[in-house]
Amino acid sequence: MTTDADTVAMMVRQMRVESSGVVSLRLERQDGGAVDRWTPGAHLDLHLNRGTIRQYSLCGDPDDKTGYRVAILHEVTGRGGSRHVHETLRPGDSLSVSAPRNNFELLPSPRYVFIAGGIGITPILAMIGEAERMGADWELHYGGRARTSMAFLDELSPYGDRVHVVTEETDGILDLGGILGTAREGTLVYACGPEGLLGAVEGFAGSWPDGAIRLERFKAKEIPADTLAGDRPVRVICERSGISATVAPDRTILETLEESGVDVPNSCREGICGTCETRVLAGTPDHRDSLLSSSEQESGTTIMICVSRARSDELVLDL
Ligand code: FES
Numbered sequence: 001m002t003t004d005a006d007t008v009a010m011m012v013r014q015m016r017v018e019s020s021g022v023v024s025l026r027l028e029r030q031d032g033g034a035v036d037r038w039t040p041g042a043h044l045d046l047h048l049n050r051g052t053i054r055q056y057s058l059c060g061d062p063d064d065k066t067g068y069r070v071a072i073l074h075e076v077t078g079r080g081g082s083r084h085v086h087e088t089l090r091p092g093d094s095l096s097v098s099a100p101r102n103n104f105e106l107l108p109s110p111r112y113v114f115i116a117g118g119i120g121i122t123p124i125l126a127m128i129g130e131a132e133r134m135g136a137d138w139e140l141h142y143g144g145r146a147r148t149s150m151a152f153l154d155e156l157s158p159y160g161d162r163v164h165v166v167t168e169e170t171d172g173i174l175d176l177g178g179i180l181g182t183a184r185e186g187t188l189v190y191a192c193g194p195e196g197l198l199g200a201v202e203g204f205a206g207s208w209p210d211g212a213i214r215l216e217r218f219k220a221k222e223i224p225a226d227t228l229a230g231d232r233p234v235r236v237i238c239e240r241s242g243i244s245a246t247v248a249p250d251r252t253i254l255e256t257l258e259e260s261g262v263d264v265p266n267s268c269r270e271g272i273c274g275t276c277e278t279r280v281l282a283g284t285p286d287h288r289d290s291l292l293s294s295s296e297q298e299s300g301t302t303i304m305i306c307v308s309r310a311r312s313d314e315l316v317l318d319l
Contacts, residue, residue: 006265007047007096013067015091018151021074022119023086024059028067030094038062038100040126041190041216044070045098045267045275046081049088054081055273057123057192057216058100059152062130068097071151073119098267103274103291104216106130109188112138113179115201117193118149123216124192125152128159138162143174143197180204183212192216210295217290220270220307227288234310238262238319239281253305253315262319264305271307278303279318284311 014026027044029035039062043055060069074086089095106112106127114131116124121142131138139162144150146169156163166174174197180189181204189212191201198215205213231249236257238244247256254266254276267275271289280303287297289304296302305317 007045007098009094010068010097012089012091012093012095015089018071019153020148022071022149022151023074024069024071024151025085025089026060026067026069027095027097034065035068036099037065038068039102040106040130041104041123042100042102042126043104043123043273044068044100045273046070046085047096047098048081048084052079052081052084053267055268057104057126059122059125062126068100071119071122101274104190104192104214106190107188107214108134109186110136111184111187112136113184113187113189114138114140115174115176115179115189115191115193115197116140116142117174117197118144119151120191120193120197120216120218121150121152122192124190125155127190128156140164141166141174141179143168143193145169176200176204180208180213183208187212189213190216192218195219195221211293214293217272219290220268220272221288221290223288223307231309232313235314236310237314237316239316240319243319247309252307253303253309257305257319264319266306269306271304274304276304276306278305281316281318283315285309285315286311 009030010027011030012025013028016024018024038058043057045053045055047053056070058068059071072082072085075082104123112131114124141164143166146167234247236245236247236253241262243260243262245256245260247253257264265275267273274291280300285300285303286309288307
């Protein structure tokens with residue numbers, strides 16, 4: 001896990017209802033100091049109740065040094081993090097918060113297409129601010145169940161017809177064929193939202209150049225049962241510490257290295273946050289994360305050791 005040394009004590013200064021089911025938190029340092037700099041697409045690890053750590057995208061102003069803003073959907077059937085925020089956490093409460101980390105960086109481009117589904121608007125909101133600052137051309141396609149459930153519509157309204165709001169209640173679903181059917185030159189696509197939406201976006205990625213479509217997932221991609229059934233032991237050698245271990249088929253590299261005394265920073269343990277990303281010095285990773293792009297996976301230079309394994313019998317890691 002990330003340790004207390006990696007976090008800062010913060011206070012919930014304000015909670016605001018942004019839509020039905022979404023509340024935003026304004027977090028300020030308890031010591032009154034300035035918060036770390038962040039870039040659009042970055043997230044924080046919030047250390048919630050009983051060791052629960054959850055990642056939430058920053059959706060405030062990156063130039064605001066006095067605090068952070070994150071927004072959280074109440075997932076009644078989720079794993080409990082959002083329930084804790086909505087039902088227990090209140091202004092004045094304190095919690096440990098990691099430094100911002102960005103796995104969904106907004107790369108420079110003259111033109112952007114942003115696609116957000118539901119709470120996926122959070123990283124996109126900060127990206128829109130940055131696109132405006134850069135003078136880039138952009139458009140947003142924002143889908144949700146109903147306008148009452150869609151956060152930040154008030155903040156988006158000044159952007160006029162750059163913002164296309166589509167509600168299932170009245171309009172159906174986002175027309176991804178119309179939005180992505182033909183690749184556009186000099187355009188980057190950033191999409192964030194539920195797995196169904198991102199899977200559909202990936203389905204339209206074929207005509208776009210590699211790297212032009214960038215996704216952020218809130219939930220890990222499912223690993224097919226037949227993939228898991230075919231897992232073999234993997235020998236892992238940690239080059240710097242000199243420790244080596246064999247990873248059994250039913251254990252992760254991260255679990256095995258922890259048991260062997262190797263300290264690796266980690267957080268989500270499901271391949272979505274990037275905290276455990278480790279450099280590969282030799283061997284061929286079998287990537288199972290929901291984070292690296294296909295070209296990054298093909299390069300084989302890093303691996304998320306909380307979920308990924310190896311195609312080779314042995315992996316040498318920079319640990
Ligand atoms: S701990 Fe989050 S990707 Fe591995």
